[in-house]
Amino acid sequence: xxxxxxxxxxxxxxxxxxxxxxxxxxxxxxxxxxxxxxxxxxxxxxxxxxxxxxxxxxxxxxxxxxxxxxxxxxxxxxxxxxxxxxxxxxxxxxxxxxxxxxxxxxxxxxxxxxxxxxxxxxxxxxxxxxxxxxxxxxxxxxxxxxxxxxxxxxxxxxxxxxxxxxxxxxxxxxxxxxxxxxxxxxxxxxxxxxxxxxxxxxxxxxxxxxxxxxxxxxxxxxxxxxxxxxxxxxxxxxxxxxxxxxxxxxxxxxxxxxxxxxxxxx
Amino acid sequence: xxxxxxxxxxxxxxxxxxxxxxxxxxxxxxxxxxxxxxxxxxxxxxxxxxxxxxxxxxxxxxxxxxxxxxxxxxxxxxxxxxxxxxxxxxxxxxxxxxxxxxxxxxxxxxxxxxxxxxxxxxxxxxxxxxxxxxxxxxxxxxxxxxxxxxxxxxxxxxxxxxxxxxxxxxxxxxxxxxxxxxxxxxxxxxxxxxxxxxxxxxxxxxxxxxxxxxxxxxxxxxxxxxxxxxxxxxxxxxxxxxxxxxxxxxxxxxxxxxxxxxxxxxxxxxxxxxxxxxxxxxxxxxxxxxxxxxxxxxxxxxxxxxxxxxxxxxxxxxxxxxxxxxxxxxxxxxxxxxxxxxxxxxxxxxxxxxxxxxxxxxxxxxxxxxxxxxxxxxxxxxxxxxxxxxxxxxxxxxxxxxxxxxxxxxxxxxxxxxxxxxxxxxxxxxxxxxxxxxxxxxxxxxxxxxxxxxxxxxxxxxxxxxxxxxxxxxxxxxxxxxxxxxxxxxxx
Numbered sequence: 001x002x003x004x005x006x007x008x009x010x011x012x013x014x015x016x017x018x019x020x021x022x023x024x025x026x027x028x029x030x031x032x033x034x035x036x037x038x039x040x041x042x043x044x045x046x047x048x049x050x051x052x053x054x055x056x057x058x059x060x061x062x063x064x065x066x067x068x069x070x071x072x073x074x075x076x077x078x079x080x081x082x083x084x085x086x087x088x089x090x091x092x093x094x095x096x097x098x099x100x101x102x103x104x105x106x107x108x109x110x111x112x113x114x115x116x117x118x119x120x121x122x123x124x125x126x127x128x129x130x131x132x133x134x135x136x137x138x139x140x141x142x143x144x145x146x147x148x149x150x151x152x153x154x155x156x157x158x159x160x161x162x163x164x165x166x167x168x169x170x171x172x173x174x175x176x177x178x179x180x181x182x183x184x185x186x187x188x189x190x191x192x193x194x195x196x197x198x199x200x201x202x203x204x205x206x207x208x209x210x211x212x213x214x215x216x217x218x219x220x221x222x223x224x225x226x227x228x229x230x231x232x233x234x235x236x237x238x239x240x241x242x243x244x245x246x247x248x249x250x251x252x253x254x255x256x257x258x259x260x261x262x263x264x265x266x
Numbered sequence: 267x268x269x270x271x272x273x274x275x276x277x278x279x280x281x282x283x284x285x286x287x288x289x290x291x292x293x294x295x296x297x298x299x300x301x302x303x304x305x306x307x308x309x310x311x312x313x314x315x316x317x318x319x320x321x322x323x324x325x326x327x328x329x330x331x332x333x334x335x336x337x338x339x340x341x342x343x344x345x346x347x348x349x350x351x352x353x354x355x356x357x358x359x360x361x362x363x364x365x366x367x368x369x370x371x372x373x374x375x376x377x378x379x380x381x382x383x384x385x386x387x388x389x390x391x392x393x394x395x396x397x398x399x400x401x402x403x404x405x406x407x408x409x410x411x412x413x414x415x416x417x418x419x420x421x422x423x424x425x426x427x428x429x430x431x432x433x434x435x436x437x438x439x440x441x442x443x444x445x446x447x448x449x450x451x452x453x454x455x456x457x458x459x460x461x462x463x464x465x466x467x468x469x470x471x472x473x474x475x476x477x478x479x480x481x482x483x484x485x486x487x488x489x490x491x492x493x494x495x496x497x498x499x500x501x502x503x504x505x506x507x508x509x510x511x512x513x514x515x516x517x518x519x520x521x522x523x524x525x526x527x528x529x530x531x532x533x534x535x536x537x538x539x540x541x542x543x544x545x546x547x548x549x550x551x552x553x554x555x556x557x558x559x560x561x562x563x564x565x566x567x568x569x570x571x572x573x574x575x576x577x578x579x580x581x582x583x584x585x586x587x588x589x590x591x592x593x594x595x596x597x598x599x600x601x602x603x604x605x606x607x608x609x610x611x612x613x614x615x616x617x618x619x620x621x622x623x624x625x626x627x628x629x630x631x632x633x634x635x636x637x638x639x640x641x642x643x644x645x646x647x648x649x650x651x652x653x654x655x656x657x658x659x660x661x662x663x664x665x666x667x668x669x670x671x672x673x674x675x676x677x678x679x680x681x682x683x684x685x686x687x688x689x690x691x692x693x694x695x696x697x698x699x700x701x702x703x704x705x706x707x708x709x710x711x712x713x714x715x716x717x718x719x720x721x722x723x724x725x726x727x728x729x730x731x732x733x734x735x736x737x738x739x740x741x742x743x744x745x746x747x748x749x750x751x752x753x754x755x756x757x758x
Contacts, residue, residue, distance in 0.1 A: 143368060143369070144368065145367050145368065145372055166366070169366075169367070169368055172410060173410065176410075177610070180605070180607075180610050181610050181613075183570065183575045183594075183605075184603075184605050184610050184611040184613075185613065186573075186575065186593075186594035186595045186598065187573055187575070187594060187598050187602070187603040187605075187611075188598055188611070188623055188624040188627065188671065188672075189595050189598040189599060189624045189627030189628050190595055190623075190627050191593070191595045191627075192595070205613075206613040206614075207613075209612075209613060209614075209615075209657070210609065210610060210611075210612055210613055213609060213612070213657045214609050214610070217363065217609065218363050220327075221358055221360060221363035221364050222363065222364065222366060223326055224317070224322050224326055224327075224356070224358060224364070225358065225363075225364035225365075225366055226366055227322065227325065227326045227347050227351070228320060228322065228347070228351050228355065228356050228425070228428075229351060229366075229376055229377035229380055229424065229425070229428060230347075230348045230351050230352070230377060230380040230381050230428070231376075231380045232380070233346070233347075233348035233380060233381075234380070234381075234382050236382060237379050237380050237381075237382050238378075238379050238382050238383055238384065238385060238388065239379055239385070240371070240372070240375040240379060240385060240388050240389065240392065241372075
């Protein structure tokens with residue numbers, strides 16, 4: 001009788017080889033191309049179309065939207081800050097309205113808002129959201145070590161490719177750790193959803209200090225773990241998995257590139 | 267005469283920017299096939315010794331090294347870390363921190379891949395290691411999803427693929443439940459007998475490896491203070507006596523003590539998976555409770571749900587008041603939680619600020635708090651660090667600081683998640699004293715742990731398995747269940 005567990009190991013490796021439906025390099029090039037289109041275009045409709053398409057990919061690709069609530073909060077706060085700065089300080093085009101329309105004697109109305117400010121603010125937010133979303137798609141759908149392996153195929157030294165992948169690999173770990181630290185803070189009476197600036201600064205300080213300490217420990221342990229398994233001792237390394245760049249990958253790359261080029265020209 | 271496998275000659279080591287020797291004049295010889303346990307107090311130099319033996323000192327970690335280590339006649343200075351890594355493998359204390367890749371398969375294959383071995387050879391080594399550590403069923407899993415015990419087994423398997431002749435394991439039982447611990451013992455025995463692998467175990471509880479070890483080395487303040495061969499090993503020295511533990515059990519809570527916590531039909535879901543199912547439990551004032559169960563049973567999850575750190579469905583009553591919707595920071599004054607990892611609960615710049623962190627959040631009178639804090643730090647032997655950064659303390663000292671930071675506001679209910687991990691006898695005695703004082707004051711404590719000492723320590727057990735409360739009762743009522751299901755270890 002055949003050993004089921006042995007079959008499972010062989011099957012797992014071959015399944016993983018097949019699962020690499022899209023080579024990580026294709027995904028990476030798409031991220032670069034989308035970023036170029038986002039930053040190369042000043043057309044607000046095009047920018048938001050890209051954001052919309054990425055969100056559709058998210059929803060239909062079954063990717064996780066579960067990002068820690070505070071991070072959403074940070075992104076939204078950051079976006080609104082950008083918008084506010086732009087609409088307050090960029091003066092150009094027609095006057096749309098005054099933020100404080102009241103006049104006191106000869107003073108007022110206050111804070112004029114111009115067309116150009118709103119337009120520029122929305123463009124920057126669109127680019128920011130587009131960049132964040134496409135990066136999320138890439139991180140959520142790519143095994144960082146498959147990405148590293150693919151990079152070595154195009155001549156990137158594996159020590160460099162792996163450092164990049166380690167950063168990606170530990171992104172979810174840091175997120176989990178931040179959550180544990182904030183749980184520990186709450187368990188000692190700290191409100192982790194403060195509604196004043198001082199509270200936010202305190203929270204940042206109490207989170208950053210243990211995060212830095214734990215990151216330094218982790219870096220030390222990971223270095224020991226990698227050195228202890230001969231990482232970097234040879235200029236090349238072998239791989240248990242195959243990540244081929246197939247004809248399908250070329251076709252996908254050509255289609256996406258073609259689509260983005262046409263989209264930018266139109 | 268055969269050369270010793272490893273010979274340590276006058277080894278002294280100072281960490282960078284430290285004037286205190288972490289290792290001082292160590293002289294030892296290890297022979298092929300020996301099983302050695304290295305023990306001693308927290309911060310005594312055991313881990314540093316393991317790092318030096320495995321070549322990470324001086325190859326990975328900087329510092330001032332004097333003396334030498336000779337591997338089968340070759341001084342370590344003539345070898346690279348790659349050469350040493352194929353001779354001696356180190357499994358570090360925290361398995362979480364040493365897993366490099368995101369999947370079990372890649373993690374175990376990582377070493378042979380670095381050695382640029384052919385795919386066929388990598389596959390062979392991976393298979394053998396996974397089989398040895400009984401991990402074949404986990405091969406497709408993400409390393410982020412594994413329990414602490416599973417991570418520890420993966421870490422060992424990933425070292426075994428390097429085919430070392432010597433295996434150093436730093437606190438290998440820390441995160442293991444009793445069943446995983448039994449598995450580890452039999453695996454180590456097999457590796458030692460069949461593959462002639464020399465095994466060096468760094469452990470606070472050498473009696474856990476009583477049947478396996480041939481030799482016990484005691485390190486204190488960086489020096490060897492004892493080197494004993496079987497049968498001259500005294501295992502009872504490191505152990506907390508049954509008598510000492512039972513002093514807590516003998517304090518009887520008032521018979522009419524009220525209900526402090528009432529959990530009714532609690533369900534907890536995480537990532538669309540039900541991790542706690544219909545848990546109902548009642549905790550009374552002044553008792554010491556234990557929550558036990560295998561790795562991944564939902565013990566930590568339950569503690570977090572009590573404090574509303576994770577969402578749950580069902581009812582939790584604290585002193586007959588529903589607390590399901592009360593924010594954690596408001597519950598914290600009454601319900602304290604000590605987390606598994608002491609590093610996660612330190613936030614402030616100095617030890618004094620750290621201990622006063624919670625009272626400040628609760629708006630307590632700081633003058634009174636500081637006086638109390640100084641007293642607590644004295645009792646915990648931490649008073650000399652009062653103005654120092656808490657991040658520079660040793661693991662054991664950080665744990666004592668965590669406890670002081672909770673003791674200062676005396677929560678009525680205290681939840682302790684694996685408080686004994688990485689702690690030496692002195693720290694465990696400190697913890698036991700804390701539990702004793704709390705019980706005398708009529709406070710309730712709940713301990714999540716795999717330690718066998720719980721049997722002599724607590725008043726009541728809750729046993730969780732796969733998210734369900736499968737048994738509960740006083741120690742004498744539940745002893746057969748615990749023993750038959752290998753829930754916690756028992757000294758024969």
